[in-house]
Amino acid sequence: LGYFTYDPGFMATASCSSQITYLDGDEGTLLYRGYPIEQLAEHSTFLEVCYLLLNGKLPNMIEMVDFENIITRHTLLHDQVQGFFRGFRRDAHPMATMVGVVGALSAFYHDDLNIHDPEQRQRSAHRLIAKMPTIAAWSYRYSMGLPFNYPQNRLKYTEDFLHLMFAVPTEPYEIDPLMARALDIILILHADHEQNASTSTVRLAGSSEANPFAAVAAGIASLWGPAHGGANEAVINMLREIEKSGQPLSWWVDRAKDKNDRFRLMGFGHRVYKNYDPRAKIIRELANQILDRLPPGNPNQKLFDIARELEQVALHDDYFKSRNLYPNVDFYSGVIFLSMGIPVSMFTVMFALARTIGWISQWNEMMGDEESRIGRPRQLYTGAEKRIYVPMDQR
Ligand code: CMC
Structure with a gap:
């Protein structure tokens, strides 16, 4: 290199x-x-x-x-x-x-x-x-x-x-x-x-x-993208799917652990946080306050309950514990947006x-930084070695 x-x-x-x-x-x-x-x-x-x-x-x-x-x-x-x-x-x-x-x-x-x-x-x-x-x-x-x-x-x-x-x-x-x-x-x-x-x-x-x-x-x-800001939208889609499926939460957690399955627990994990995301703590508390104000039995309460249970199942699971995977900022924010009347398609816009x-x-x-210069990463080239161009009629 x-x-x-x-x-x-x-x-x-x-x-x-x-x-x-x-x-x-x-x-x-x-x-x-x-x-x-x-x-x-x-x-x-x-x-x-x-x-x-x-x-x-x-x-x-x-x-x-x-x-x-x-x-x-x-x-x-x-x-x-x-x-x-x-x-x-x-x-x-x-x-x-x-x-x-x-x-x-x-x-x-x-x-x-x-x-x-x-x-x-x-x-x-x-x-x-x-x-x-x-x-x-x-x-x-x-x-x-x-x-x-x-x-x-x-x-x-x-x-x-x-x-x-x-x-x-x-x-x-x-x-x-x-x-x-x-x-x-x-x-x-x-x-x-x-x-x-x-x-x-x-x-x-x-x-x-x-x-x-x-x-x-x-x-x-x-x-x-769903690995970044699109995760808040993906979380609500996932919670709704979980609710509809009738499968126990452990089934979903097992899916997330299966390397042959592309499914991941959306709103979980972070490149930098190897501990609880401080933003998620504040948002979870805020969701509590907002949902307390809504009439009992509203559909957002159900999603919030699933999210909280899912968090508990994952946090007690060795796979998630050993990889330091905790809820991130996107895990609870969608429940609040929904309670405000903001539709799922607007979450990433928010x-x-x-x-x-x-x-x-x-x-x-x-x-304003004198030292900054054009960003220009290099690469590890893994393509063909130098070769000779062959005219089309000879290929
Ligand atoms: N569900 C199941 N397994 C996971 C998850 C998850 N959500 N996140 C990470 N892992 C596993 C992953 O499979 C890997 O396992 P192994 O070591 O056995 O291969 C290990 O944990 C490390 O994961 P990684 O993908 O190498 O870590 P990364 O730093 O490249 O990715 C991440 C970080 C946020 C993209 C990833 O955790 C993820 O895809 N999370 C779900 C999407 C999400 O919630 N994104 C929002 C991020 S926070 C807000 C923002 O930045 O916009």
């Missing part, structure tokens, strides 16, 4: 240095800019966490008000972007729509293309933070054949998102404070997670000096909405 090492899946490669997020997978510790995720989930708001991740410090009151004003000023989408939505099939997966629309933003906001100007980089970040809820909600409403709702600047970030998703244009829409706060917490928990597949994709795409909207669209594409701040903060850090 000469002077480079073979490291498939980047198991042992630090691709950059970063001051944004710290993760200790053995201890189950997650810090954003030094602040423990548990404290942020309890005391902060998603928009404050956006400020923190982007700027490296918590805002004071004046900075926070300014930041909120800036974000609310950018929530609208260019009128022609609406036309762009209409180009998609109605039954398109909302992730497909989102990846296309975010990539297309670079065609509308040309001034963002000067990526060497820190002020313009901030502006691109603000635009993305502000527009993602609108894009996410419109992806959903378009897929349902519903008219688009417009952002309301009087509302807080998560309240506005619920309004964009669910308001009926001719009727007043009442925001449920518990749901708005639960959404805030879920967005905080998903906001950044150092060099995961989608963030590394954003960095790699951006390292060629591609514009931020294109780089973030690449991140959304990478997030979509993840993308939250992770946008992580992507753009990491991109901004990379663009």
